Amino acid sequence: MQITSRFTIAVHVITAIEYFKDMDRVNSEFLAGSVGVNPVIVRTVISKLREAGILKTQRGSSGAVLAKPLDQITFYDVYKAVDSVDKEEGLFHFHEQPNPNCPVGRNIHKAMDERLKEVQRSMENELKKITIADIAEDIRKEIRLESA
Amino acid sequence: MQITSRFTIAVHVITAIEYFKDMDRVNSEFLAGSVGVNPVIVRTVISKLREAGILKTQRGSSGAVLAKPLDQITFYDVYKAVDSVDKEEGLFHFHEQPNPNCPVGRNIHKAMDERLKEVQRSMENELKKITIADIAEDIRKEIRLESA
DNA sequence: AGCGGATGTCATGCCATATATTACAACTAT
DNA sequence: ATAGTTGTAATATATGGCATGACATCCGCT
Numbered sequence: 001m002q003i004t005s006r007f008t009i010a011v012h013v014i015t016a017i018e019y020f021k022d023m024d025r026v027n028s029e030f031l032a033g034s035v036g037v038n039p040v041i042v043r044t045v046i047s048k049l050r051e052a053g054i055l056k057t058q059r060g061s062s063g064a065v066l067a068k069p070l071d072q073i074t075f076y077d078v079y080k081a082v083d084s085v086d087k088e089e090g091l092f093h094f095h096e097q098p099n100p101n102c103p104v105g106r107n108i109h110k111a112m113d114e115r116l117k118e119v120q121r122s123m124e125n126e127l128k129k130i131t132i133a134d135i136a137e138d139i140r141k142e143i144r145l146e147s148a
Numbered sequence: 149m150q151i152t153s154r155f156t157i158a159v160h161v162i163t164a165i166e167y168f169k170d171m172d173r174v175n176s177e178f179l180a181g182s183v184g185v186n187p188v189i190v191r192t193v194i195s196k197l198r199e200a201g202i203l204k205t206q207r208g209s210s211g212a213v214l215a216k217p218l219d220q221i222t223f224y225d226v227y228k229a230v231d232s233v234d235k236e237e238g239l240f241h242f243h244e245q246p247n248p249n250c251p252v253g254r255n256i257h258k259a260m261d262e263r264l265k266e267v268q269r270s271m272e273n274e275l276k277k278i279t280i281a282d283i284a285e286d287i288r289k290e291i292r293l294e295s296a
Numbered sequence: 297a298g299c300g301g302a303t304g305t306c307a308t309g310c311c312a313t314a315t316a317t318t319a320c321a322a323c324t325a326t
Numbered sequence: 327a328t329a330g331t332t333g334t335a336a337t338a339t340a341t342g343g344c345a346t347g348a349c350a351t352c353c354g355c356t
Contacts, residue, residue, distance in 0.1 A: 001149055001151050004241060004315095005241045005243040009243050019251070027330085034250040034253045035243060035245075036243060037315075038317065041315065043334085047332090058323085059332045060331055062331055084149065090150075095156050095183055095184060095185060099182045099183070103167070104163055105160075110286070111283045115278050119223075123270060123274070130263050139259050142258060143255065175301085191304065194304095206302090207303050208351075208353030209353050210301070
């Protein structure tokens with residue numbers, strides 16, 4: 001199992017919006033072309049990002065605008081925004097019917113839950129350390145290398 | 149997206165095998181009853197655990213035997229054993245066709261890869277800190293509380 | 297040797313979810 | 327008003343997890 005590509009798509013989209021912000025017509029179709037997915041996917045991802053307050057859009061008129069500077073948008077923000085993992089259950093999917101008549105079955109959940117949450121927290125903390133600014137910078141570096 | 153319940157099933161199975169080791173007929177059917185899934189699922193999970201050297205089984209005769217003491221079986225071992233996440237791609241699923249003609253599209257992968265791997269590593273390190281012995285101990289505690 | 301009880305594994309079906317795609321109403325700017 | 331765009335619903339397809347039945351293989355025991 002893997003975390004949905006919606007996450008990497010979202011990072012890509014935000015980076016591209018910033019990178020091409022002075023260009024005409026950075027619309028969902030253009031972005032979809034860069035990402036390599038259907039424009040509707042881009043629009044739904046952008047919807048989620050808007051709901052999360054990461055960017056702003058306007059119906060009818062082309063182009064989204066970031067609501068925060070790049071270095072204040074962390075991977076965690078994006079990851080949460082696009083529902084990369086199930087909100088209720090968390091990162092780990094627990095088997096749903098351990099036998100309550102079995103001493104192990106009726107206690108396994110309690111024994112594992114807190115520890116799994118800790119693992120998840122640790123991963124999420126790592127995501128908080130990375131910002132889109134880091135990515136944008138790396139990409140500019142790579143582009144500079146290309147033309148060298 | 150979530151990590152397969154095969155993982156929590158595997159932890160449950162190992163714990164149960166140890167807990168009921170002195171009982172008769174701790175076979176896949178019995179374990180399936182405790183976990184609340186089909187016996188075939190238990191058998192495939194056990195197969196993976198055997199391949200990973202975590203336990204030993206014998207065709208025909210009932211019951212699996214752990215190959216290591218509980219405190220030497222980490223969550224990470226189990227997680228890797230049952231293929232909780234895709235081996236090749238890792239925890240994050242990258243969108244597959246970023247546009248090579250777009251400066252952002254052709255560099256986004258490079259810019260994100262190492263960082264995402266770092267996130268994954270950090271999660272896996274957390275998994276290494278937890279052993280089945282921790283779980284078994286917690287469960288025994290809970291059981292003691294029940295009868296108090 | 298033969299039998300009963302297991303395991304190991306395959307094949308199939310079902311269901312949930314991710315992504316693709318079409319369609320269209322709502323909206324903006326010119 | 328018109329062209330261009332967003333927001334979103336509806337539908338289709340593909341993939342993967344889990345359930346389930348079937349069965350060959352194997353072990354222990356009598």
